[in-house]
Amino acid sequence: MQGTQGNTGARGTITVTLNARLQPAHRTELEDAFSDACQLHGIRAEVIGGGTLLASSGEVANCDLRIRVDDLGGDSVLLIRRLFEAMLAPVGSSISLPGGGPRIPFGVHQGLGLYLNGTDLPSEVYQTCDINHVHEECMRRLEGVGMLNSHWQGPTETALYMYGDSFDRMHAAITPLLDSYPLCQRCRVERIA
Numbered sequence: 719m720q721g722t723q724g725n726t727g728a729r730g731t732i733t734v735t736l737n738a739r740l741q742p743a744h745r746t747e748l749e750d751a752f753s754d755a756c757q758l759h760g761i762r763a764e765v766i767g768g769g770t771l772l773a774s775s776g777e778v779a780n781c782d783l784r785i786r787v788d789d790l791g792g793d794s795v796l797l798i799r800r801l802f803e804a805m806l807a808p809v810g811s812s813i814s815l816p817g818g819g820p821r822i823p824f825g826v827h828q829g830l831g832l833y834l835n836g837t838d839l840p841s842e843v844y845q846t847c848d849i850n851h852v853h854e855e856c857m858r859r860l861e862g863v864g865m866l867n868s869h870w871q872g873p874t875e876t877a878l879y880m881y882g883d884s885f886d887r888m889h890a891a892i893t894p895l896l897d898s899y900p901l902c903q904r905c906r907v908e909r910i911a
Contacts, residue, residue, distance in 0.1 A: 730790045730816040731766065734802060737810035737825060737911050739778040739879045742770050744868040748806060749783060755801045762788035763798060777870050777877065790815070799824050806867060808881055808911030828885040829911030830864070832856070832878045832892065835904040836871075847901035849876060855895050856880065864888040885909050 740748065749765045756763050767784040787794045799813060803826045811825035834852065836844075856878060857866045864882020871877075882888045889907060896902040 728790050729786070729788050731784055731786050732790075732795060732798070732816070733814040734783045734785060734798070735780060735812045735814070735821075736783070736802070736806065737780050737808040738806055738829070738867065738881065739831070739870065739877070739910060740770070740781050740868045741778060741870070742768075745770060745781045745783070751805055752783070752785075752801060755805070756798075759797065759801070761794060761797050761801070763794060775872060777872060778868070795822075803827075806865075806881055810911055825911070827881040827883065827911060828888075829909065830880045830882075830885050830888045830892075831908040831910040832880065832896075833875045833906045833908065834878075834901060835874075835906075836876055837874045839901070839903055843900045843903065847899065849901065852895070852899065852901055853878060855899070856892050859891045859895060860888060863891045879910065881911065 745768055749768060753765060763785050765783050766786045768782055770781045771779045773779045785798065787798070795813065795815070802811070803824065806827060807825045808827045808829050809825040812821040812823050814821050834849065853866065853869070860866060860880060860882065863884070864880050866878055866880050868879045869877060880888055896905060
């Protein structure tokens with residue numbers, strides 16, 4: 719990648735807001751992957767902070783990463799955007815530059831939330847079925863289509879968050895599981911990006 723070695727612009731901090739429902743531990747994994755990619759490509763940038771925005775229900779709404787960039791005048795911001803788009807950048811994400819200018823919208827991935835009913839199924843379903851099986855099967859079925867990136871457990875349901883190139887392809891990949899595994903009864907699927 720070119721344009722990352724010179725120091726023609728000012729140093730500053732940008733905020734990358736990802737329209738991704740990532741638990742803090744999963745956001746940290748992404749931060750580590752970003753740092754490794756910056757080193758690999760010679761981009762002088764480092765994550766100096768991050769946060770997770772919660773909805774009133776306690777469910778993750780999105781997450782921020784604060785990134786110090788050595789050269790805001792070069793190609794660094796564009797390269798950072800491309801790195802996230804190669805890793806995880808759901809539609810509806812944005813970058814905020816120093817000085818409070820307009821946000822730069824970006825994002826290429828679509829998101830699917832699978833919400834498993836945690837209260838209304840027969841008790842034997844909860845006793846004999848395993849959420850880990852659903853997690854593993856979703857990961858297996860999404861291979862080449864998307865990834866299961868995070869989860870959330872609420873008071874009445876458990877959500878699995880998946881991101882990929884196409885909501886419809888991800889939904890089609892997991893539908894046989896949803897139709898056959900008892901724990902998936904009365905679940906709901908929601909487009910989250």
